[in-house]
Amino acid sequence: MQRDHLAILNAERAARRAAILVTDLDGGAQRVVREAEIAADPLSELLGRHLASGRSGLAEVEGRSVFLTVQAPPVRLVLIGAVHISQALCPMARALDLSIAVIDPRTAFATPERFPGIDLVAEWPDEALGGAVPALDRYCAVAALTHDPKIDDPALIAALRAECFYVGALGSRKTHAGRVARLAQAGLGAAQTGRIAAPIGLNIGAVSPAEIAVSILAQIVAAQRAPRAGAAA
Amino acid sequence: MLSTDHDILAAAEAWTREGRGVALATVIETWGSAPRPVGSHLVVDGEGNFLGSVSGGCVEGAVITEGMEAIADGRARVIAFGVADETAWRVGLSCGGRIRVFVEPVT
Incomplete structure:
Protein backbone atom coordinates (compact mmCIF):
# COMPACT_ATOMS: atom_id res chain seq x y z
CA MET A 1 0.00 0.00 0.00
CA GLN A 2 1.23 3.48 -0.80
CA ARG A 3 1.74 5.83 2.14
CA ASP A 4 -0.61 8.41 0.67
CA HIS A 5 -3.40 5.81 0.42
CA LEU A 6 -2.88 5.00 4.08
CA ALA A 7 -2.98 8.71 4.94
CA ILE A 8 -6.23 9.20 2.97
CA LEU A 9 -7.87 6.22 4.72
CA ASN A 10 -6.90 7.56 8.16
CA ALA A 11 -8.01 11.10 7.29
CA GLU A 12 -11.41 9.90 6.02
CA ARG A 13 -11.92 7.84 9.15
CA ALA A 14 -11.04 10.82 11.35
CA ALA A 15 -13.61 12.91 9.44
CA ARG A 16 -16.23 10.13 9.91
CA ARG A 17 -16.61 9.50 6.19
CA ALA A 18 -16.60 6.02 4.65
CA ALA A 19 -14.00 4.98 2.08
CA ILE A 20 -13.22 1.83 0.12
CA LEU A 21 -9.72 0.59 -0.74
CA VAL A 22 -9.78 -1.30 -4.05
CA THR A 23 -6.90 -3.78 -4.48
CA ASP A 24 -6.22 -5.70 -7.69
CA LEU A 25 -4.88 -8.96 -6.26
CA ASP A 26 -3.46 -10.07 -9.62
CA GLY A 27 -1.56 -6.92 -10.54
CA GLY A 28 -1.27 -5.30 -7.10
CA ALA A 29 -2.69 -1.96 -8.26
CA GLN A 30 -4.58 -0.07 -5.55
CA ARG A 31 -6.78 2.98 -5.21
CA VAL A 32 -8.94 4.63 -2.56
CA VAL A 33 -12.52 5.62 -3.39
CA ARG A 34 -14.06 8.09 -0.95
CA GLU A 35 -17.75 7.81 -0.08
CA ALA A 36 -18.57 10.94 -2.13
CA GLU A 37 -16.72 9.57 -5.18
CA ILE A 38 -18.57 6.26 -5.36
CA ALA A 39 -21.48 7.49 -7.50
CA ALA A 40 -19.14 8.59 -10.31
CA ASP A 41 -16.86 5.54 -10.09
CA PRO A 42 -16.84 2.90 -12.88
CA LEU A 43 -17.50 0.29 -10.16
CA SER A 44 -20.23 2.39 -8.50
CA GLU A 45 -22.80 -0.41 -8.36
CA LEU A 46 -20.39 -2.88 -6.73
CA LEU A 47 -18.90 -0.29 -4.37
CA GLY A 48 -22.33 1.00 -3.38
CA ARG A 49 -23.43 -2.52 -2.48
CA HIS A 50 -20.39 -3.11 -0.28
CA LEU A 51 -20.77 0.28 1.40
CA ALA A 52 -24.42 -0.42 2.20
CA SER A 53 -23.61 -3.77 3.79
CA GLY A 54 -20.46 -2.42 5.46
CA ARG A 55 -18.64 -5.60 4.45
CA SER A 56 -15.21 -6.02 2.93
CA GLY A 57 -14.85 -8.79 0.37
CA LEU A 58 -13.57 -10.27 -2.89
CA ALA A 59 -15.11 -9.45 -6.24
CA GLU A 60 -14.50 -10.39 -9.83
CA VAL A 61 -13.99 -7.38 -12.12
CA GLU A 62 -13.39 -8.06 -15.83
CA GLY A 63 -11.84 -11.43 -15.05
CA ARG A 64 -9.54 -10.03 -12.36
CA SER A 65 -9.70 -10.78 -8.67
CA VAL A 66 -10.27 -7.59 -6.67
CA PHE A 67 -10.48 -7.09 -2.91
CA LEU A 68 -12.58 -4.28 -1.47
CA THR A 69 -11.66 -3.10 2.03
CA VAL A 70 -14.69 -1.22 3.30
CA GLN A 71 -13.83 1.33 5.97
CA ALA A 72 -16.91 2.63 7.72
CA PRO A 73 -16.53 5.20 10.51
CA PRO A 74 -16.54 3.88 14.08
CA VAL A 75 -20.00 3.61 15.59
CA MET B 1 -7.99 -2.55 25.28
CA LEU B 2 -8.21 -4.55 22.07
CA SER B 3 -6.82 -2.81 19.03
CA THR B 4 -9.37 -1.85 16.40
CA ASP B 5 -8.81 -1.54 12.65
CA HIS B 6 -8.58 2.19 13.31
CA ASP B 7 -5.67 1.77 15.73
CA ILE B 8 -3.96 -0.58 13.28
CA LEU B 9 -4.08 1.74 10.25
CA ALA B 10 -3.12 4.69 12.46
CA ALA B 11 -0.14 2.67 13.74
CA ALA B 12 0.80 1.73 10.18
CA GLU B 13 0.91 5.41 9.24
CA ALA B 14 2.74 6.46 12.42
CA TRP B 15 5.35 3.70 12.11
CA THR B 16 5.92 4.62 8.46
CA ARG B 17 6.47 8.26 9.46
CA GLU B 18 9.05 7.11 12.01
CA GLY B 19 10.95 5.55 9.13
CA ARG B 20 10.20 1.96 10.11
CA GLY B 21 9.57 -0.66 7.43
CA VAL B 22 5.89 -1.59 7.61
CA ALA B 23 3.69 -4.32 6.11
CA LEU B 24 -0.06 -4.68 6.33
CA ALA B 25 -1.90 -8.01 6.35
CA THR B 26 -5.61 -8.21 5.49
CA VAL B 27 -7.91 -11.24 5.71
CA ILE B 28 -9.40 -11.46 2.20
CA GLU B 29 -11.30 -14.74 2.32
CA THR B 30 -12.53 -17.19 4.93
CA TRP B 31 -14.23 -20.58 4.84
CA GLY B 32 -15.77 -22.45 7.73
CA SER B 33 -15.26 -21.32 11.29
CA ALA B 34 -12.48 -18.77 10.74
CA PRO B 35 -12.09 -16.65 13.86
CA ARG B 36 -11.55 -13.19 12.34
CA PRO B 37 -13.83 -11.61 9.72
CA VAL B 38 -12.85 -10.66 6.18
CA GLY B 39 -11.20 -7.22 6.22
CA SER B 40 -9.39 -7.74 9.56
CA HIS B 41 -5.93 -6.20 9.63
CA LEU B 42 -2.57 -6.87 11.21
CA VAL B 43 0.36 -4.45 10.91
CA VAL B 44 3.98 -5.54 11.37
CA ASP B 45 7.31 -3.71 11.27
CA GLY B 46 10.76 -4.93 10.15
CA GLU B 47 11.58 -6.14 13.66
CA GLY B 48 8.45 -8.24 14.01
CA ASN B 49 6.53 -5.83 16.28
CA PHE B 50 2.87 -6.15 15.42
CA LEU B 51 -0.61 -4.94 16.23
CA GLY B 52 -3.94 -6.53 15.37
CA SER B 53 -5.02 -10.06 14.55
CA VAL B 54 -5.94 -12.07 11.47
CA SER B 55 -6.79 -15.39 13.09
CA GLY B 56 -7.15 -14.97 16.83
CA GLY B 57 -3.62 -16.25 17.37
CA CYS B 58 -3.34 -19.43 15.29
CA VAL B 59 -1.29 -18.24 12.32
CA GLU B 60 -0.07 -14.83 13.45
CA GLY B 61 3.54 -16.02 13.66
CA ALA B 62 3.60 -17.05 10.01
CA VAL B 63 1.82 -13.88 8.89
CA ILE B 64 4.37 -11.76 10.77
CA THR B 65 7.22 -13.65 9.05
CA GLU B 66 5.60 -13.09 5.65
CA GLY B 67 5.13 -9.41 6.52
CA MET B 68 8.82 -9.03 7.38
CA GLU B 69 9.72 -10.70 4.07
CA ALA B 70 7.35 -8.36 2.22
CA ILE B 71 9.11 -5.38 3.86
CA ALA B 72 12.47 -6.83 2.76
CA ASP B 73 11.57 -7.66 -0.86
CA GLY B 74 8.93 -4.97 -1.45
CA ARG B 75 6.42 -7.44 -2.94
CA ALA B 76 2.81 -8.12 -2.00
CA ARG B 77 1.63 -11.71 -1.68
CA VAL B 78 -1.45 -13.79 -0.91
CA ILE B 79 -0.99 -16.62 1.59
CA ALA B 80 -3.43 -19.34 2.58
CA PHE B 81 -3.85 -21.19 5.86
CA GLY B 82 -6.09 -23.99 6.96
CA VAL B 83 -6.76 -27.68 7.21
CA ALA B 84 -6.21 -28.33 3.52
CA ASP B 85 -2.80 -26.66 3.63
CA GLU B 86 -1.47 -28.30 6.75
CA THR B 87 1.11 -30.28 4.85
CA ALA B 88 2.32 -27.19 3.01
CA TRP B 89 2.28 -24.91 6.05
CA ARG B 90 3.60 -25.79 9.45
CA VAL B 91 0.78 -23.89 11.08
CA GLY B 92 -2.92 -24.46 10.67
CA LEU B 93 -6.16 -23.27 12.12
CA SER B 94 -7.20 -25.46 15.00
CA CYS B 95 -10.81 -24.38 14.52
CA GLY B 96 -10.91 -26.25 11.18
CA GLY B 97 -11.47 -23.11 9.16
CA ARG B 98 -9.42 -21.76 6.29
CA ILE B 99 -8.32 -18.22 5.52
CA ARG B 100 -6.47 -16.33 2.79
CA VAL B 101 -4.44 -13.29 3.79
CA PHE B 102 -3.11 -10.47 1.57
CA VAL B 103 0.25 -9.22 2.84
CA GLU B 104 1.63 -5.99 1.38
CA PRO B 105 4.50 -3.65 2.17
CA VAL B 106 3.71 0.03 2.81
CA THR B 107 5.81 1.90 0.27
Whole structure:
Protein backbone atom coordinates (compact mmCIF):
# COMPACT_ATOMS: atom_id res chain seq x y z
CA MET A 1 0.00 0.00 0.00
CA GLN A 2 1.23 3.48 -0.80
CA ARG A 3 1.74 5.83 2.14
CA ASP A 4 -0.61 8.41 0.67
CA HIS A 5 -3.40 5.81 0.42
CA LEU A 6 -2.88 5.00 4.08
CA ALA A 7 -2.98 8.71 4.94
CA ILE A 8 -6.23 9.20 2.97
CA LEU A 9 -7.87 6.22 4.72
CA ASN A 10 -6.90 7.56 8.16
CA ALA A 11 -8.01 11.10 7.29
CA GLU A 12 -11.41 9.90 6.02
CA ARG A 13 -11.92 7.84 9.15
CA ALA A 14 -11.04 10.82 11.35
CA ALA A 15 -13.61 12.91 9.44
CA ARG A 16 -16.23 10.13 9.91
CA ARG A 17 -16.61 9.50 6.19
CA ALA A 18 -16.60 6.02 4.65
CA ALA A 19 -14.00 4.98 2.08
CA ILE A 20 -13.22 1.83 0.12
CA LEU A 21 -9.72 0.59 -0.74
CA VAL A 22 -9.78 -1.30 -4.05
CA THR A 23 -6.90 -3.78 -4.48
CA ASP A 24 -6.22 -5.70 -7.69
CA LEU A 25 -4.88 -8.96 -6.26
CA ASP A 26 -3.46 -10.07 -9.62
CA GLY A 27 -1.56 -6.92 -10.54
CA GLY A 28 -1.27 -5.30 -7.10
CA ALA A 29 -2.69 -1.96 -8.26
CA GLN A 30 -4.58 -0.07 -5.55
CA ARG A 31 -6.78 2.98 -5.21
CA VAL A 32 -8.94 4.63 -2.56
CA VAL A 33 -12.52 5.62 -3.39
CA ARG A 34 -14.06 8.09 -0.95
CA GLU A 35 -17.75 7.81 -0.08
CA ALA A 36 -18.57 10.94 -2.13
CA GLU A 37 -16.72 9.57 -5.18
CA ILE A 38 -18.57 6.26 -5.36
CA ALA A 39 -21.48 7.49 -7.50
CA ALA A 40 -19.14 8.59 -10.31
CA ASP A 41 -16.86 5.54 -10.09
CA PRO A 42 -16.84 2.90 -12.88
CA LEU A 43 -17.50 0.29 -10.16
CA SER A 44 -20.23 2.39 -8.50
CA GLU A 45 -22.80 -0.41 -8.36
CA LEU A 46 -20.39 -2.88 -6.73
CA LEU A 47 -18.90 -0.29 -4.37
CA GLY A 48 -22.33 1.00 -3.38
CA ARG A 49 -23.43 -2.52 -2.48
CA HIS A 50 -20.39 -3.11 -0.28
CA LEU A 51 -20.77 0.28 1.40
CA ALA A 52 -24.42 -0.42 2.20
CA SER A 53 -23.61 -3.77 3.79
CA GLY A 54 -20.46 -2.42 5.46
CA ARG A 55 -18.64 -5.60 4.45
CA SER A 56 -15.21 -6.02 2.93
CA GLY A 57 -14.85 -8.79 0.37
CA LEU A 58 -13.57 -10.27 -2.89
CA ALA A 59 -15.11 -9.45 -6.24
CA GLU A 60 -14.50 -10.39 -9.83
CA VAL A 61 -13.99 -7.38 -12.12
CA GLU A 62 -13.39 -8.06 -15.83
CA GLY A 63 -11.84 -11.43 -15.05
CA ARG A 64 -9.54 -10.03 -12.36
CA SER A 65 -9.70 -10.78 -8.67
CA VAL A 66 -10.27 -7.59 -6.67
CA PHE A 67 -10.48 -7.09 -2.91
CA LEU A 68 -12.58 -4.28 -1.47
CA THR A 69 -11.66 -3.10 2.03
CA VAL A 70 -14.69 -1.22 3.30
CA GLN A 71 -13.83 1.33 5.97
CA ALA A 72 -16.91 2.63 7.72
CA PRO A 73 -16.53 5.20 10.51
CA PRO A 74 -16.54 3.88 14.08
CA VAL A 75 -20.00 3.61 15.59
CA ARG A 76 -21.01 6.26 18.11
CA LEU A 77 -23.69 5.63 20.69
CA VAL A 78 -25.67 8.60 21.99
CA LEU A 79 -27.79 7.93 25.07
CA ILE A 80 -30.56 10.38 25.90
CA GLY A 81 -31.05 10.20 29.64
CA ALA A 82 -28.46 9.82 32.42
CA VAL A 83 -30.72 7.17 33.94
CA HIS A 84 -30.15 3.86 35.68
CA ILE A 85 -30.22 1.86 32.42
CA SER A 86 -27.59 4.20 30.97
CA GLN A 87 -25.35 3.61 33.97
CA ALA A 88 -25.52 -0.14 33.33
CA LEU A 89 -25.19 0.33 29.57
CA CYS A 90 -22.07 2.53 29.43
CA PRO A 91 -19.44 0.01 30.60
CA MET A 92 -20.96 -2.68 28.34
CA ALA A 93 -20.93 -0.34 25.34
CA ARG A 94 -17.31 0.44 26.07
CA ALA A 95 -16.46 -3.24 26.00
CA LEU A 96 -18.05 -3.32 22.52
CA ASP A 97 -15.68 -0.52 21.47
CA LEU A 98 -18.50 1.98 20.91
CA SER A 99 -17.73 5.61 21.62
CA ILE A 100 -20.40 6.94 23.97
CA ALA A 101 -22.03 10.24 24.82
CA VAL A 102 -24.78 10.71 27.40
CA ILE A 103 -27.09 13.73 27.17
CA ASP A 104 -29.48 14.80 29.93
CA PRO A 105 -30.42 18.39 30.83
CA ARG A 106 -31.40 17.34 34.35
CA THR A 107 -28.30 18.12 36.38
CA ALA A 108 -29.44 15.87 39.22
CA PHE A 109 -29.06 12.89 36.87
CA ALA A 110 -26.12 14.04 34.76
CA THR A 111 -23.37 13.84 37.38
CA PRO A 112 -19.83 12.59 36.76
CA GLU A 113 -20.10 10.40 39.88
CA ARG A 114 -22.86 8.41 38.16
CA PHE A 115 -20.92 8.22 34.86
CA PRO A 116 -17.19 8.06 35.59
CA GLY A 117 -15.07 8.61 32.49
CA ILE A 118 -18.08 9.04 30.19
CA ASP A 119 -18.63 12.01 27.89
CA LEU A 120 -21.59 13.51 29.76
CA VAL A 121 -23.46 16.63 28.62
CA ALA A 122 -25.99 18.35 30.92
CA GLU A 123 -27.85 20.17 28.13
CA TRP A 124 -31.05 19.74 26.13
CA PRO A 125 -30.52 17.44 23.11
CA ASP A 126 -31.08 20.32 20.67
CA GLU A 127 -28.27 22.32 22.27
CA ALA A 128 -25.94 19.37 22.81
CA LEU A 129 -26.16 17.80 19.33
CA GLY A 130 -23.88 19.64 16.94
CA GLY A 131 -22.37 21.43 19.96
CA ALA A 132 -20.75 19.56 22.83
CA VAL A 133 -21.66 16.28 21.09
CA PRO A 134 -20.79 16.02 17.36
CA ALA A 135 -23.84 16.18 15.05
CA LEU A 136 -25.53 12.83 14.48
CA ASP A 137 -24.82 10.86 11.29
CA ARG A 138 -25.82 7.50 9.86
CA TYR A 139 -23.02 5.77 11.79
CA CYS A 140 -24.66 6.73 15.09
CA ALA A 141 -27.00 4.73 17.32
CA VAL A 142 -29.40 6.74 19.48
CA ALA A 143 -31.34 5.40 22.46
CA ALA A 144 -33.91 7.69 24.12
CA LEU A 145 -34.29 6.55 27.71
CA THR A 146 -35.73 9.43 29.77
CA HIS A 147 -39.47 8.64 29.45
CA ASP A 148 -39.88 12.42 29.14
CA PRO A 149 -41.13 13.57 25.70
CA LYS A 150 -39.65 17.04 26.23
CA ILE A 151 -36.20 15.44 26.27
CA ASP A 152 -36.66 12.31 24.16
CA ASP A 153 -38.68 13.70 21.23
CA PRO A 154 -36.19 16.32 19.98
CA ALA A 155 -33.42 13.72 20.08
CA LEU A 156 -35.53 11.16 18.19
CA ILE A 157 -36.42 13.75 15.54
CA ALA A 158 -32.73 14.64 15.10
CA ALA A 159 -31.77 10.94 14.96
CA LEU A 160 -34.37 10.07 12.31
CA ARG A 161 -33.51 13.10 10.17
CA ALA A 162 -29.79 12.20 10.37
CA GLU A 163 -30.65 8.62 9.30
CA CYS A 164 -28.90 7.10 12.31
CA PHE A 165 -28.56 3.35 11.71
CA TYR A 166 -30.29 2.63 15.02
CA VAL A 167 -32.95 4.65 16.81
CA GLY A 168 -34.60 3.18 19.90
CA ALA A 169 -36.97 4.57 22.50
CA LEU A 170 -37.94 3.33 25.95
CA GLY A 171 -41.62 3.04 26.73
CA SER A 172 -44.64 0.79 26.36
CA ARG A 173 -46.56 0.29 23.10
CA LYS A 174 -49.16 2.78 24.33
CA THR A 175 -46.50 5.36 25.15
CA HIS A 176 -44.97 4.75 21.74
CA ALA A 177 -48.27 5.25 19.92
CA GLY A 178 -48.53 8.69 21.54
CA ARG A 179 -44.93 9.39 20.60
CA VAL A 180 -45.51 8.44 16.95
CA ALA A 181 -48.49 10.81 16.83
CA ARG A 182 -46.37 13.67 18.19
CA LEU A 183 -43.53 12.97 15.78
CA ALA A 184 -46.00 12.88 12.88
CA GLN A 185 -47.18 16.33 13.96
CA ALA A 186 -43.56 17.44 13.90
CA GLY A 187 -43.48 16.45 10.21
CA LEU A 188 -41.95 12.98 10.27
CA GLY A 189 -43.42 10.36 7.92
CA ALA A 190 -44.54 6.85 8.78
CA ALA A 191 -41.42 5.38 7.14
CA GLN A 192 -39.26 7.44 9.50
CA THR A 193 -41.17 6.79 12.72
CA GLY A 194 -41.44 3.12 11.71
CA ARG A 195 -37.68 2.87 12.11
CA ILE A 196 -37.84 3.47 15.85
CA ALA A 197 -37.18 0.34 17.88
CA ALA A 198 -39.94 0.53 20.49
CA PRO A 199 -40.37 -0.90 23.01
CA ILE A 200 -36.57 -0.70 22.95
CA GLY A 201 -34.33 -3.77 22.99
CA LEU A 202 -34.57 -7.38 21.86
CA ASN A 203 -37.36 -9.22 23.58
CA ILE A 204 -35.37 -11.39 26.01
CA GLY A 205 -37.64 -10.77 28.98
CA ALA A 206 -35.15 -8.29 30.44
CA VAL A 207 -36.11 -6.93 33.89
CA SER A 208 -33.12 -5.32 35.62
CA PRO A 209 -31.37 -2.23 34.21
CA ALA A 210 -28.35 -4.37 33.27
CA GLU A 211 -30.56 -6.90 31.46
CA ILE A 212 -32.32 -4.10 29.58
CA ALA A 213 -28.89 -2.72 28.68
CA VAL A 214 -27.93 -6.12 27.22
CA SER A 215 -31.15 -6.25 25.18
CA ILE A 216 -30.53 -2.74 23.81
CA LEU A 217 -26.89 -3.42 22.92
CA ALA A 218 -27.80 -6.74 21.29
CA GLN A 219 -30.35 -4.89 19.15
CA ILE A 220 -27.73 -2.29 18.20
CA VAL A 221 -25.22 -4.98 17.21
CA ALA A 222 -27.90 -6.70 15.11
CA ALA A 223 -28.71 -3.41 13.35
CA GLN A 224 -25.02 -2.80 12.74
CA ARG A 225 -24.11 -6.25 11.48
CA ALA A 226 -27.24 -7.28 9.63
CA PRO A 227 -27.16 -6.14 6.00
CA ARG A 228 -28.24 -2.59 6.39
CA ALA A 229 -29.28 -1.68 2.89
CA GLY A 230 -32.56 0.12 3.47
CA ALA A 231 -31.79 0.96 7.07
CA ALA A 232 -28.79 3.17 6.38
CA ALA A 233 -28.70 3.55 2.60
CA MET B 1 -7.99 -2.55 25.28
CA LEU B 2 -8.21 -4.55 22.07
CA SER B 3 -6.82 -2.81 19.03
CA THR B 4 -9.37 -1.85 16.40
CA ASP B 5 -8.81 -1.54 12.65
CA HIS B 6 -8.58 2.19 13.31
CA ASP B 7 -5.67 1.77 15.73
CA ILE B 8 -3.96 -0.58 13.28
CA LEU B 9 -4.08 1.74 10.25
CA ALA B 10 -3.12 4.69 12.46
CA ALA B 11 -0.14 2.67 13.74
CA ALA B 12 0.80 1.73 10.18
CA GLU B 13 0.91 5.41 9.24
CA ALA B 14 2.74 6.46 12.42
CA TRP B 15 5.35 3.70 12.11
CA THR B 16 5.92 4.62 8.46
CA ARG B 17 6.47 8.26 9.46
CA GLU B 18 9.05 7.11 12.01
CA GLY B 19 10.95 5.55 9.13
CA ARG B 20 10.20 1.96 10.11
CA GLY B 21 9.57 -0.66 7.43
CA VAL B 22 5.89 -1.59 7.61
CA ALA B 23 3.69 -4.32 6.11
CA LEU B 24 -0.06 -4.68 6.33
CA ALA B 25 -1.90 -8.01 6.35
CA THR B 26 -5.61 -8.21 5.49
CA VAL B 27 -7.91 -11.24 5.71
CA ILE B 28 -9.40 -11.46 2.20
CA GLU B 29 -11.30 -14.74 2.32
CA THR B 30 -12.53 -17.19 4.93
CA TRP B 31 -14.23 -20.58 4.84
CA GLY B 32 -15.77 -22.45 7.73
CA SER B 33 -15.26 -21.32 11.29
CA ALA B 34 -12.48 -18.77 10.74
CA PRO B 35 -12.09 -16.65 13.86
CA ARG B 36 -11.55 -13.19 12.34
CA PRO B 37 -13.83 -11.61 9.72
CA VAL B 38 -12.85 -10.66 6.18
CA GLY B 39 -11.20 -7.22 6.22
CA SER B 40 -9.39 -7.74 9.56
CA HIS B 41 -5.93 -6.20 9.63
CA LEU B 42 -2.57 -6.87 11.21
CA VAL B 43 0.36 -4.45 10.91
CA VAL B 44 3.98 -5.54 11.37
CA ASP B 45 7.31 -3.71 11.27
CA GLY B 46 10.76 -4.93 10.15
CA GLU B 47 11.58 -6.14 13.66
CA GLY B 48 8.45 -8.24 14.01
CA ASN B 49 6.53 -5.83 16.28
CA PHE B 50 2.87 -6.15 15.42
CA LEU B 51 -0.61 -4.94 16.23
CA GLY B 52 -3.94 -6.53 15.37
CA SER B 53 -5.02 -10.06 14.55
CA VAL B 54 -5.94 -12.07 11.47
CA SER B 55 -6.79 -15.39 13.09
CA GLY B 56 -7.15 -14.97 16.83
CA GLY B 57 -3.62 -16.25 17.37
CA CYS B 58 -3.34 -19.43 15.29
CA VAL B 59 -1.29 -18.24 12.32
CA GLU B 60 -0.07 -14.83 13.45
CA GLY B 61 3.54 -16.02 13.66
CA ALA B 62 3.60 -17.05 10.01
CA VAL B 63 1.82 -13.88 8.89
CA ILE B 64 4.37 -11.76 10.77
CA THR B 65 7.22 -13.65 9.05
CA GLU B 66 5.60 -13.09 5.65
CA GLY B 67 5.13 -9.41 6.52
CA MET B 68 8.82 -9.03 7.38
CA GLU B 69 9.72 -10.70 4.07
CA ALA B 70 7.35 -8.36 2.22
CA ILE B 71 9.11 -5.38 3.86
CA ALA B 72 12.47 -6.83 2.76
CA ASP B 73 11.57 -7.66 -0.86
CA GLY B 74 8.93 -4.97 -1.45
CA ARG B 75 6.42 -7.44 -2.94
CA ALA B 76 2.81 -8.12 -2.00
CA ARG B 77 1.63 -11.71 -1.68
CA VAL B 78 -1.45 -13.79 -0.91
CA ILE B 79 -0.99 -16.62 1.59
CA ALA B 80 -3.43 -19.34 2.58
CA PHE B 81 -3.85 -21.19 5.86
CA GLY B 82 -6.09 -23.99 6.96
CA VAL B 83 -6.76 -27.68 7.21
CA ALA B 84 -6.21 -28.33 3.52
CA ASP B 85 -2.80 -26.66 3.63
CA GLU B 86 -1.47 -28.30 6.75
CA THR B 87 1.11 -30.28 4.85
CA ALA B 88 2.32 -27.19 3.01
CA TRP B 89 2.28 -24.91 6.05
CA ARG B 90 3.60 -25.79 9.45
CA VAL B 91 0.78 -23.89 11.08
CA GLY B 92 -2.92 -24.46 10.67
CA LEU B 93 -6.16 -23.27 12.12
CA SER B 94 -7.20 -25.46 15.00
CA CYS B 95 -10.81 -24.38 14.52
CA GLY B 96 -10.91 -26.25 11.18
CA GLY B 97 -11.47 -23.11 9.16
CA ARG B 98 -9.42 -21.76 6.29
CA ILE B 99 -8.32 -18.22 5.52
CA ARG B 100 -6.47 -16.33 2.79
CA VAL B 101 -4.44 -13.29 3.79
CA PHE B 102 -3.11 -10.47 1.57
CA VAL B 103 0.25 -9.22 2.84
CA GLU B 104 1.63 -5.99 1.38
CA PRO B 105 4.50 -3.65 2.17
CA VAL B 106 3.71 0.03 2.81
CA THR B 107 5.81 1.90 0.27
